Amino acid sequence: MRRRDRVAFHATPPDVGGGYAHAVNRERFSVATFNLLNLQVPGGRLNPGQRPWSEEQFARKAAWVGERLAALDADIVGLQELWSSAAMERVLEGAGLAEEYDLLARPATGTKIVCAALVRKGLLRGEPRWIERFPEEMRLHSSGNDPQAPEISVAISRFSRPVLHFQVALREAPPLTEVFVAHLKSKLGERVYTEDWYEADEALYKPHAAALGAALATIRRTAEATALRVLLTKAMKGTVTPVLVLGDLNDGQHSNTVNILTGQPRYLVGDSRGGTDTGLYAAQTLQEYRDTRDVYYTHVYEDLRESLDHVLVSEQFYDNSRRRQWLFDGLSISNDHLDDDDHAQTGTSDHGVVRVRFVWRPARP
Numbered sequence: 001m002r003r004r005d006r007v008a009f010h011a012t013p014p015d016v017g018g019g020y021a022h023a024v025n026r027e028r029f030s031v032a033t034f035n036l037l038n039l040q041v042p043g044g045r046l047n048p049g050q051r052p053w054s055e056e057q058f059a060r061k062a063a064w065v066g067e068r069l070a071a072l073d074a075d076i077v078g079l080q081e082l083w084s085s086a087a088m089e090r091v092l093e094g095a096g097l098a099e100e101y102d103l104l105a106r107p108a109t110g111t112k113i114v115c116a117a118l119v120r121k122g123l124l125r126g127e128p129r130w131i132e133r134f135p136e137e138m139r140l141h142s143s144g145n146d147p148q149a150p151e152i153s154v155a156i157s158r159f160s161r162p163v164l165h166f167q168v169a170l171r172e173a174p175p176l177t178e179v180f181v182a183h184l185k186s187k188l189g190e191r192v193y194t195e196d197w198y199e200a201d202e203a204l205y206k207p208h209a210a211a212l213g214a215a216l217a218t219i220r221r222t223a224e225a226t227a228l229r230v231l232l233t234k235a236m237k238g239t240v241t242p243v244l245v246l247g248d249l250n251d252g253q254h255s256n257t258v259n260i261l262t263g264q265p266r267y268l269v270g271d272s273r274g275g276t277d278t279g280l281y282a283a284q285t286l287q288e289y290r291d292t293r294d295v296y297y298t299h300v301y302e303d304l305r306e307s308l309d310h311v312l313v314s315e316q317f318y319d320n321s322r323r324r325q326w327l328f329d330g331l332s333i334s335n336d337h338l339d340d341d342d343h344a345q346t347g348t349s350d351h352g353v354v355r356v357r358f359v360w361r362p363a364r365p
Contacts, residue, residue, distance in 0.1 A: 025171055026075075027360045028357065028358065028359050029076075029358055030075055030357045031246060031358075032246070032354060032356070033246040033310065033353070034353045035080040035081050035183075035309060036065060037081055037343055038081050038083060040052070041058065041090075041110065045083075045111070058087070060346065062087070062090055065347075066091045070095050072334075075119070076168065076244070077117060077118040078247055082113070082115075083108060083114075088105055102118070102120075103116070104118075104164065105117075114130065115162065115163065115181040115182065115183050116164065117166065117179070119166070125169050129164075130162040131159070131165055134159070134223075134230075135230045137230050137234075138226065154223055156224075159227065159228075163182050163228060164181040164182075166179050175242065177244060178243045182245060182248075183250075184221045184228075184250050184257065185217055186250045187221075190217050192212050192213050193209055221250060221251065222256065225251075228261060237278050238277065241314070243314040249261070249308060252306055252308070253307050253310070261312060262281070263276070263279045265279030265318075267320070274321050275321030275324070276315060280313060280314060281314075281317070283331050283354070283356045284296050284307060286319065287331040290328075298352035298353075298354060309354050317358055322363060324361075326359065328356070328358060329358050330357050331356045332355050333354050333355075334352060334355075
């Protein structure tokens with residue numbers, strides 16, 4: 001059963017300048033991030049070394065994803081590891097959700113992995129865009145501030161998975177809320193053994209291949225986080241624009257990667273006295289301040305439980321901000337399926353599904 005009784009809908013006359021026709025005043029809304037683990041049509045290509053899904057495997061996967069989405073009942077769902085929009089359309093049809101959501105998945109033609117999103121009908125404004133190239137302000141070069149430090153230069157020009165950016169209207173009055181869906185480079189090391197320099201002297205490099213590959217993956221993920229941070233700063237600096245970042249960031253809550261994205265704002269401040277113009281607040285931290293125990297994890301690898309999937313929010317969604325508009329109303333994670341040994345056979349994902357709720361409660365002057 002859909003929780004429509006928690007939302008107040010108010011149609012407005014067409015607004016030529018702002019495009020707010022049929023906007024709604026929501027008293028509550030929720031967002032989620034969901035790594036689909038290679039959602040592709042049966043027989044469609046997957047990553048090197050992976051067998052395409054059979055009809056039976058896809059049917060189990062589609063049923064499980066559909067059940068999770070129905071249970072989430074989120075207004076905005078950021079999706080990662082989608083290969084085919086047709087596959088997601090089948091999921092929505094099977095779950096009876098096709099009329100509930102706008103599917104943002106234009107580049108998902110079955111040939112590559114993309115970020116995508118589901119947006120409750122009536123909320124989307126404008127056209128979504130997928131950002132592949134790093135912004136021009138992104139430059140990683142330094143001659144070294146320390147005289148003992150050698151010069152460093154990183155030449156990466158684009159995201160491994162293009163960042164999805166779109167706008168939604170949660171309230172009749174502007175500004176629109178900016179949403180970014182991201183999937184940063186994984187911790188899986190680069191396969192250096194295919195490189196020409198490696199093959200030219202395999203005996204020299206082979207003992208160190210794992211370390212070299214892990215370092216390259218970390219550098220790539222850090223560069224992607226920095227490029228996304230540049231995009232976020234451009235959207236937030238000197239504005240009151242609400243911003244949401246949903247994604248598989250492939251790093252922990254206090255990692256350098258996530259710290260670059262958030263800007264490490266202060267949390268423990270007085271009521272309605274905090275907030276920062278370009279800072280982002282981790283929903284995981286907001287939940288920790290409401291809980292007596294932290295059991296947050298979204299991924300398990302070799303018995304190591306980590307939090308890789310995040311919802312980051314601007315000061316408009318931070319409880320103690322002077323410019324708060326939305327109050328944090330709780331976070332939940334679906335992660336029991338992470339105990340599955342064979343996700344290909346069960347149809348489950350290898351990531352937990354994170355859902356975060358908010359209620360409209362602007363800070364008092």
